[in-house]
Amino acid sequence: MGTIMIPQNFSFSVFGEPVGWHQSFNFFGSFLNWVCNKIDMDYLPVDVIGNILSQLGAARDVIVASATCRKWREACRKHLHTLSFNSHDWPLYRDLSTIRLEILITQTLFQTTGLQCLSILMDDVDEFSASIVVAWLMYTRESLRWLFYNVRTSPKINILDICGRQKLEMLVLAHNSVSGVEPNYQRFLCLKSLSLSYVSISALDLNLLLTACPKIETLALVNPEIAMSDAQVTVELNSSTLKSIYVEAISLDKFILETDSLENLHLKDCALELFELIGKGTLKYFKIDDVSIIHLDVGDAVDNLEIVNVSNFTINWSKFYQMISKSSTLRSLRLWDVVFDEEDEIVDVETIALCFPQLNHLALSYDLRDDLREGILHYGLQGLSLLENVNVLELGSALINDVFTHWVAGLLQRCPNLSKLVIHGVISETKTHEECQMLASFTSSIVQLMRRYMHVDVQFEFE
16 A cells, blocks of 8 residues: 655745645645555556545645655646635735746646636735736636636736637636627637626626627626616626526616526625516526615516525515415525515415415514504414415514514414424623513423424524
C-alpha cells in the first residue's frame, strides 16, 4: 500500500510567504492518508485521482495534493475538471498583492487541461488586469461547462464576447456589467442556468440575453442595477423554455414575465407596482417573501399550483383566494406573517378544506392584535369540514396566550390524520411577570391538549 508521509513541520510557500500545512490542511492531510491506506496507489488509475482532486475543488487543496507525487501531478494536469479560487476560502488570497495573486491563478490554471467547472470569486480584492483575466477565460472557455465569475477588472471586459458560442451550461455572474447584447453573435446555445447578482444591465439587454439562451431553464436576479431609457422602470422578459425564476431585491414599476414552461416562481424583498405573469398553467411552486406588490396579475398561470408560500406580505384575502382557488392539486399552503387589507378579513379553515382536498402541509401564523374582538380570528374556525390529508401542521403567533391555545385546539380537531405539529412563537429577552404567567399557562394548556393526541409529534420553535 502507498502512504503519503506528512511531516509535522512540512510547509510550502507562495511567492516566499510560508503557509504551514499543519495549520491549514490538517483535515485534507488526514483524508489523503486515509485514501492511500485504503487503496494501493500504484494501481489507482490517473483519471480516478483526477476525480478525487476535482471533488476537493478549492485551488489551495489541489495545489498541495498535486505536490505529493508525479502521478498526482499528472492527474491534476490532465484529469482535473473542477477548480475554485475563492477569497473566502483562504485569507491568503486577500493578503497577497494583486500582481502576485494574478500570477498564482495564472500558473495554476495553465497547468490544467480540460477544466469543466471554474470558479473565480474574488470579493474584497482589488481590480485585476483585464488582459490577464481575458487570458484565463480564453484558455479555459472551450471545455468549460460551469463558470462562477466575480472578478473586478480594469478596464472592464465583456464576458459575453469571450464565453459566447461555447459550451457553457451554467453562468453565475456577480459585480459586473452587461451591455450591448447581440443575440445573433453572443449566443449561448447550451446555457441552462443563468444567475446575475449585483450586475448592471438594461431592461432591453436582459431580455436580449434570455433570447440568446434558447435552452435556458433557470434564471436568478439578485439586486440588479436596471438601466432605463425612460422615467418608468419596466422589465419585460420572454422565454419559452424558462422553468424557474428567482428575483431578489429589485424595485420596478412593471415586471412582465411571459413564459410557457414556468414551474417555480420566487419573489423576495421586492417592490413592484405591477407584476404580471403570462403562462399556460405550468406553475407548481409560488413563493412570495417580504414583497410589496400593488397589482398582482397571474391570470391562468396558477391553475396547477402544488405549493404556495406567502410571508411578510399584504394581501386582500378574497382576491388572493380567488387567484389560487382553481389549484385543486395544492399540497402545501403557507401563510405566514401576512397583513390583510381589511381588518375584519378572515381566512377560514372551511374554505381551505373544501377547495384544497389534497393539502397535506398547512402553515398559518396568527397575529393577535389588541383591537381584535374576542372570537374574531384571521384564520377562523367556522364550519365542520375536515382537513383529511393534512399530516404536517405549523402554527405561529407573535403573542402566546389563551386565545392562541384555543385556536391550536380547534385546528387539531380539523386534522384527523395529523402526524406532526410545529408551534412557532416569539420570546422576548426581558419578560414581565404577566408574560411569564401567560407562557406558563400556555405550556400547561398545550401539555393537557396533546395528551389527547399522543400519536402526534410536537415541536416548538421560538425566536
